[in-house]
């Protein structure tokens with residue numbers, strides 16, 4: 521039984537959808553200590569930091585799985601979880617009519633195995649309709665999501681092209697991790 525060391529509902533949903541048994545645990549890791557402005561470096565550092573915190577908290581008796589997800593805007597700017605509704609409107613308008621990359625880094629550690637992966641899914645969105653965006657902001661569903669983005673929800677109708685897994689965009693590249701998770705410990 522693996523420990524999903526994440527408070528993310530989306531990651532738990534993904535593991536459930538793939539029929540993976542897990543126990544969900546939260547770990548304390550302060551992403552504000554990360555200084556890089558390179559999205560891939562940011563997610564790798566954050567997920568590695570979460571793994572180190574999980575090892576300190578739980579040991580490796582049970583396999584540990586940690587992850588981090590950010591959005592890289594077309595100019596490389598890192599878009600993280602919105603701080604409030606105004607920040608969500610600002611961040612989502614950056615993505616409207618634009619090409620973005622949603623990057624997820626995952627770290628897996630068991631007694632015998634260590635594995636890490638950085639995957640990205642690239643989207644081109646048409647322009648978000650103003651009223652639709654306001655309804656989405658009103659819903660609050662953007663909270664706790666990198667870039668305020670829901671590729672399986674609000675953003676879905678605006679997807680003009682996609683390259684990569686939806687799971688990666690939702691926060692955990694399960695298709696890539698599955699072979700490792702299935703290896704006994």
Ligand SMILES: Nc1nc2c(ncn2[C@@H]2O[C@H](COP(=O)(O)OP(=O)(O)OP(=O)(O)O)[C@@H](O)[C@H]2O)c(=O)[nH]1
Pocket residue numbers: 525526527528529530531546547587588589590601622664665666669670671672689690691692
């Ligand atoms: N449902 C959904 N969730 C998304 C999407 N894009 C990003 N996320 C979520 O956005 C969150 C990104 O923040 P992180 O810091 O990586 O993770 P967290 O939710 O804070 O949880 P921890 O692992 O405990 O840090 C994750 O929960 C992702 O699952 C999406 O398109 N759909």
